[in-house]
Amino acid sequence: MLRILGKVRHLGVISESLEPDDEAALTQIGAQLQARVGERFGGSLAIRQVDAGSCNGCELEIHALNNPYYGIERFGVHFVASPRHADMLLVTGPVSRHMEAALRRTYEATPSPKLVIAVGECGACGGEFGISYASCGAVANVIPVDAVIPGCPPTPLALLHGILQAIGRRATR
Numbered sequence: 001m002l003r004i005l006g007k008v009r010h011l012g013v014i015s016e017s018l019e020p021d022d023e024a025a026l027t028q029i030g031a032q033l034q035a036r037v038g039e040r041f042g043g044s045l046a047i048r049q050v051d052a053g054s055c056n057g058c059e060l061e062i063h064a065l066n067n068p069y070y071g072i073e074r075f076g077v078h079f080v081a082s083p084r085h086a087d088m089l090l091v092t093g094p095v096s097r098h099m100e101a102a103l104r105r106t107y108e109a110t111p112s113p114k115l116v117i118a119v120g121e122c123g124a125c126g127g128e129f130g131i132s133y134a135s136c137g138a139v140a141n142v143i144p145v146d147a148v149i150p151g152c153p154p155t156p157l158a159l160l161h162g163i164l165q166a167i168g169r170r171a172t173r
Contacts, residue, residue, distance in 0.1 A: 014142065022157065029160045031076045036167045037076040041087055045077045045167070048086035048110065052103050054093025057153035058120040062090065066158045077163070083107075088115040088163070094122040094129040095136040107143040117166050118145045119159070121152045
């Protein structure tokens, strides 16, 4: 234990600091998101996140949206446990054959009008897994998708931007 504490004392803080551009972008995207959520969803957007067979890289970035720095709830966006309470489905990973029926049931249980966003390269096109005996590939192969957030995994800012764009596209239809 003393060896570990000595190493921590010797190395100091080794995490990198955030760029000022990130803070400005977060403030700008957050304000736009809050305004669109206020217009379109009466001030509160409920998201149900579905892991359809991912490596959990996208989930780590999605969980970061709830940390004190990004604090997505301050913009009127929160995650719910039931698709029956959701306005939007955020689906990660290539859809495994075992999750295909569950994803369809989740989609059907979500009240209309609903938004579906495929997150990451795997959700967009199946990623390196593609279509195989174990994978249906992209989310769009199983349920209708309104928007795609690219990246492997996408950053929290990219997730916020993608949610903002999906809401904007839906409002113009």
